[in-house]
Amino acid sequence: MIESDKLRWWQTRTYAALLVCLAAVPLLTVQLPPLTDLLGHLGRYRVQLDHDTSPFLGRYYGFQWALLGNLGVDLLVEVFAPLFGLEPTVRAIIIAIPMLAAAGLLWSAREAHGRLPATAAAALPAIYGYPFQFGFANYCLSMALAFCAFGLWLRLGRQGRIGLRAALFVPIGPILWVCHTYGWCALSVMVFAAEWIRWRATGRNWLHTGWHAGLSSLPLAPPILLMLAWRSGAVAGQTTDWFNFRAKYLWMLAALRDRWMVWDLASVAAMWLLIVFGIARIGFRIERRLGFAALALAIAYVLIPRILLGSAYADMRLAPYVLGIGVLALAPVGKLARRAPWVAVAALAFFGARMAGTTFNYRALDRGYARQLEALDHVPRGSRILVLINLPCSGVWHYSRMDHLGSVAIARREAFVNGQWAMAGAQLLSIRHKAAGRFAGDPTQLLRPERCHRNGEPRLADTVANFPRAAFDYFWMIDRPVNEGVSDPDLRRVWQGARSGILYRVVRPAPPPRPS
Numbered sequence: 001m002i003e004s005d006k007l008r009w010w011q012t013r014t015y016a017a018l019l020v021c022l023a024a025v026p027l028l029t030v031q032l033p034p035l036t037d038l039l040g041h042l043g044r045y046r047v048q049l050d051h052d053t054s055p056f057l058g059r060y061y062g063f064q065w066a067l068l069g070n071l072g073v074d075l076l077v078e079v080f081a082p083l084f085g086l087e088p089t090v091r092a093i094i095i096a097i098p099m100l101a102a103a104g105l106l107w108s109a110r111e112a113h114g115r116l117p118a119t120a121a122a123a124l125p126a127i128y129g130y131p132f133q134f135g136f137a138n139y140c141l142s143m144a145l146a147f148c149a150f151g152l153w154l155r156l157g158r159q160g161r162i163g164l165r166a167a168l169f170v171p172i173g174p175i176l177w178v179c180h181t182y183g184w185c186a187l188s189v190m191v192f193a194a195e196w197i198r199w200r201a202t203g204r205n206w207l208h209t210g211w212h213a214g215l216s217s218l219p220l221a222p223p224i225l226l227m228l229a230w231r232s233g234a235v236a237g238q239t240t241d242w243f244n245f246r247a248k249y250l251w252m253l254a255a256l257r258d259r260w261m262v263w264d265l266a267s268v269a270a271m272w273l274l275i276v277f278g279i280a281r282i283g284f285r286i287e288r289r290l291g292f293a294a295l296a297l298a299i300a301y302v303l304i305p306r307i308l309l310g311s312a313y314a315d316m317r318l319a320p321y322v323l324g325i326g327v328l329a330l331a332p333v334g335k336l337a338r339r340a341p342w343v344a345v346a347a348l349a350f351f352g353a354r355m356a357g358t359t360f361n362y363r364a365l366d367r368g369y370a371r372q373l374e375a376l377d378h379v380p381r382g383s384r385i386l387v388l389i390n391l392p393c394s395g396v397w398h399y400s401r402m403d404h405l406g407s408v409a410i411a412r413r414e415a416f417v418n419g420q421w422a423m424a425g426a427q428l429l430s431i432r433h434k435a436a437g438r439f440a441g442d443p444t445q446l447l448r449p450e451r452c453h454r455n456g457e458p459r460l461a462d463t464v465a466n467f468p469r470a471a472f473d474y475f476w477m478i479d480r481p482v483n484e485g486v487s488d489p490d491l492r493r494v495w496q497g498a499r500s501g502i503l504y505r506v507v508r509p510a511p512p513p514r515p516s
Contacts, residue, residue: 105325119344259357290325376409384473402479405478
């Protein structure tokens, strides 16, 4: 952005840089990013790095590289973890994701509007939406890069450098696809929407507009071939749960789900209210390219199923970005334009308040992790650990996010831990510890109250009675109240937390597991 006396303070590079830095604050305050699935990925990254050299990991897990549309963070870990260590590398990558997303959104807004609108900061809470909180690391990285790429697409188009743009985006598409398929898909949707508006503005009819918009978007087409190769045959993946409008409505309400339900719902409502004002032209106008991109993403959100090609929550992942692009399309007009400084202050205050709340929550979650991970001081390297994680029913808005905390033992102790994902075509990891039987992988670690027990999840009595003693050295009850442990002659308590968390050592083999 070019500095000029004509620029208002919210249109300057300094302000944009401040917003990008502010996006990193919640993650700078914690040691382990408290993103639910990321902790499971952390264990997989350790297997990825050391399965050939560790005397333990190669026994417990297999790992085979393959070309998948879901490798973004994995590849970065492969390059940088040997230099800086696994956990510092993962932490740095996760910190970079919201910063890249903020930079990409602001760049796109600047290119579309000509200058950064006063409302821009109000769009940025979307980068800490529920998909990010859930720990969809590759997906969120790909979306962050997609926004940066979209800003580049708009910039080169504004400069009339169409040939250069086409040449650059032929490789950008596959790079984004390898990071995560959905990022490439989202970029393709946004690019087509922007090109539709560009060609429609030339006076062409709808048919010709669609044709030329499609031709302009062709540089992003090559990953279609990668998709066909990846999702063919045995690894095509299940696609199901179409048009579940109740779930889509609930996911949209939860787009900014973090800690305080009222605050999160109010934030979603505020962003939607801004969009409605823009549609109604009450104080705001909608920039057509960004507005149509938001509409196209919203249509995709409605049309795609919950499970797409074996990937769950396919629709949910889009919800915060529909909101973010929608708000990004807005700029104050009329009387509100004359009060633009106050609009910018309000937008900044909203984003700052969201970041403050997330920072508070992350620090609390990080302290909870640290208390439970004290158990690893009592676990030798290479141990085989059966984990049960005390969790509430899934409808609880705020909880401990410990679903995959046990996998930290893989990263720090080269342990075997039940709870890893092993899905053909979606994961590079496989489980070799056959002695674990039905207690080997996800979701056998997720212990919920009986009233909300899910298929495949464990029951406490069944697990204690039937897990194969010879296959495990330790039984770790994460976040279980210390007065709600188990009594079994094969289990000896070796550690407990101040209030929750119990570690047992398996002291003698029991008979083979009985059928459940």
